[in-house]
Amino acid sequence: MTLFTQQLFNGVALGGVYCLAAIGLTLVFGVLRIPNLAHGALYMLGAYVTYFFLTTVGVPYVAAIGIAALILFVLGVLLERLVFHPLRNAPHTHHMIAAIGAMFFFQSVAQAIWGADFRRMETPISGSLHILDAEISAQRIVIIVTAVVVLALLTWFIKRSIHGQTIEAIEQDRTGAALVGINPAMVSMLTVGLSALLVTIAAGLVAPINLLSPTMGDSLNLKVFAIIILGGLGSLPGAIVGSFALAIAETMTATYISSAVGEAVAFVVLVAVLAIRPTGLFAKAVQR
Amino acid sequence: MLSLENISVGYDATDVLHGVSISARPGELTVILGANGSGKTTLFKTISGLLRTRSGTIEYNGQTIQRTRANAIVKRGIAQCPEGRHLFGKMSVEKNLRLGTYPHRNRIRTEEILHEVHDLFPILKEKAAHPAGSLSGGQQQMVAIGRALMSDPSLLILDEPSMGLAPLVVDQVLESIAQINRNGIGVLLSEQNAKASLSIAHRGYVLAEGRVVLADDADKLLDNPQVQAAYLGL
Ligand SMILES: Nc1ncnc2c1ncn2[C@@H]1O[C@H](COP(=O)(O)OP(=O)(O)O)[C@@H](O)[C@H]1O
Ligand SMILES: [Mg+2]
Numbered sequence: 001m002t003l004f005t006q007q008l009f010n011g012v013a014l015g016g017v018y019c020l021a022a023i024g025l026t027l028v029f030g031v032l033r034i035p036n037l038a039h040g041a042l043y044m045l046g047a048y049v050t051y052f053f054l055t056t057v058g059v060p061y062v063a064a065i066g067i068a069a070l071i072l073f074v075l076g077v078l079l080e081r082l083v084f085h086p087l088r089n090a091p092h093t094h095h096m097i098a099a100i101g102a103m104f105f106f107q108s109v110a111q112a113i114w115g116a117d118f119r120r121m122e123t124p125i126s127g128s129l130h131i132l133d134a135e136i137s138a139q140r141i142v143i144i145v146t147a148v149v150v151l152a153l154l155t156w157f158i159k160r161s162i163h164g165q166t167i168e169a170i171e172q173d174r175t176g177a178a179l180v181g182i183n184p185a186m187v188s189m190l191t192v193g194l195s196a197l198l199v200t201i202a203a204g205l206v207a208p209i210n211l212l213s214p215t216m217g218d219s220l221n222l223k224v225f226a227i228i229i230l231g232g233l234g235s236l237p238g239a240i241v242g243s244f245a246l247a248i249a250e251t252m253t254a255t256y257i258s259s260a261v262g263e264a265v266a267f268v269v270l271v272a273v274l275a276i277r278p279t280g281l282f283a284k285a286v287q288r
Numbered sequence: 289m290l291s292l293e294n295i296s297v298g299y300d301a302t303d304v305l306h307g308v309s310i311s312a313r314p315g316e317l318t319v320i321l322g323a324n325g326s327g328k329t330t331l332f333k334t335i336s337g338l339l340r341t342r343s344g345t346i347e348y349n350g351q352t353i354q355r356t357r358a359n360a361i362v363k364r365g366i367a368q369c370p371e372g373r374h375l376f377g378k379m380s381v382e383k384n385l386r387l388g389t390y391p392h393r394n395r396i397r398t399e400e401i402l403h404e405v406h407d408l409f410p411i412l413k414e415k416a417a418h419p420a421g422s423l424s425g426g427q428q429q430m431v432a433i434g435r436a437l438m439s440d441p442s443l444l445i446l447d448e449p450s451m452g453l454a455p456l457v458v459d460q461v462l463e464s465i466a467q468i469n470r471n472g473i474g475v476l477l478s479e480q481n482a483k484a485s486l487s488i489a490h491r492g493y494v495l496a497e498g499r500v501v502l503a504d505d506a507d508k509l510l511d512n513p514q515v516q517a518a519y520l521g522l
Contacts, residue, residue: 162386162387162390162393165379165383165387166387166390168376168378168379169376169379169387172376172377172378172379173374173375173376173377175338175370175374176370176373176374176375176376177376178337178338178357178358178359179336179338179358179362179367179368179370179374179436180362180387180388180390180391180435180438180439181359181360181362181363181390181391181439182359182387182390183357183359184359
């Protein structure tokens with residue numbers, strides 16, 4: 001029972017990380033109508049930039065994540081403007097090839113600056129808390145709390161602020177959005193920027209638990225794609241539910257079966273969803 | 289004053305509009321009559337910046353706008369309620385209306401116009417919290433007109449607002465359009481219902497196969513034998 005509670009908390013913390021990563025990807029899909037295959041590479045860069053500010057520059061942990069998130073926001077805006085925007089009327093395959101190109105480019109940049117070896121980001125938050133019968137590391141508590149706060153802010157932004165509402169307006173009706181004066185080019189930049197910002201927060205939070213490497217984004221990429229396909233492409237609630245479902249399934253499988261099987265859960269989910277219900281569990285929210 | 293000079297527009301190799309010249313005077317209600325496929329929607333999309341002219345010029349209040357993007361044209365004061373409405377179906381009626389204020393985002397003006405829209409279409413106040421997509425066709429048309437009004441336009445373009453509506457609702461919608469025009473907003477309206485629309489209009493054009501075939505004051509068009517034969521079944 002102790003083990004189960006412990007792993008449940010770990011699963012929820014991992015779910016929070018997936019959530020921050022998956023939401024941006026699903027928003028980008030909703031607005032640009034493309035799967036951003038470079039998303040995992042943005043996550044990796046986010047982790048390295050956080051690492052740089054924390055260890056090389058020496059700013060406090062939270063500030064390092066904040067600065068990295070802002071830098072990645074700008075990078076996301078540039079990625080949209082320089083790579084996706086020029087291809088907006090091109091066939092979808094061009095987008096995907098460009099995104100993969102961007103991914104390799106980002107990985108090479110990271111390797112050139114920080115090398116190919118694994119790096120460890122020292123846990124700045126130590127200690128642990130006893131909750132129920134489990135002992136939860138403070139880092140995981142921070143992850144869960146941050147994920148909840150960021151999700152609440154994001155929901156407020158998208159649902160309540162007029163600039164955030166432009167994202168959903170474009171998703172729901174592009175022509176309608178243009179006719180009320182919304183500039184689709186601006187919203188596309190905002191959305192990719194926001195997705196890079198969110199995935200950086202995820203990376204900064206989880207980096208002290210995992211190791212950093214230029215290819216660390218690859219497995220995350222697969223998982224977030226499994227999540228947003230599971231949740232229904234473009235669906236926010238789908239991405240949130242999908243994140244926690246996959247994370248908990250992964251953690252439990254790793255605990256009770258084996259960690260290799262845990263890693264494979266995302267693939268199994270991906271294949272199963274594509275075979276049984278390709279539109280995702282929240283498909284209704286995507287249609288119309 | 290909106291004036292289109294000799295514009296040609298097309299989607300692929302061939303043109304759909306061939307040298308069309310039309311003007312809409314400030315504060316007037318101008319109607320474009322034309323059968324299905326005559327080019328009314330193409331014309332309006334071009335004015336709103338959703339399509340580009342191949343030749344000719346479009347001027348609004350003395351400024352050339354045929355190279356201006358759709359989102360910037362709304363800021364110049366030309367709002368469009370498009371064919372098919374293009375509402376944000378999953379958002380509430382109120383959100384749809386408030387997004388209409390995006391070009392100015394002036395708090396005071398927003399509340400004023402919202403009030404006017406609710407006066408015009410009281411049902412929208414009642415349905416404020418409902419998703420726009422869940423409303424009846426007539427009510428959705430009201431949301432679409434209301435959303436266009438929220439941008440505080442000097443010219444409102446309405447593309448066949450009565451399309452697919454029950455006759456009773458058509459009368460109601462046309463009456464509100466006449467009211468909007470009486471409130472001082474210029475209206476450019478496309479219709480297949482010639483009698484009802486000409487009776488509230490100042491001027492009218494008849495479009496056929498992408499060309500203007502008739503242009504006159506609305507009352508003269510109502511008496512025109514060609515119009516009567518083609519549209520009034522007389
Ligand atoms: N997206 C499009 N692509 C190609 N041709 C189009 C398109 N939309 C309209 N057309 C053609 O342009 C002509 C005018 O259409 P339209 O402007 O919709 O007329 P109306 O609004 O008067 O019914 C028609 O012949 C139609 O087939
Ligand atoms: Mg039409």
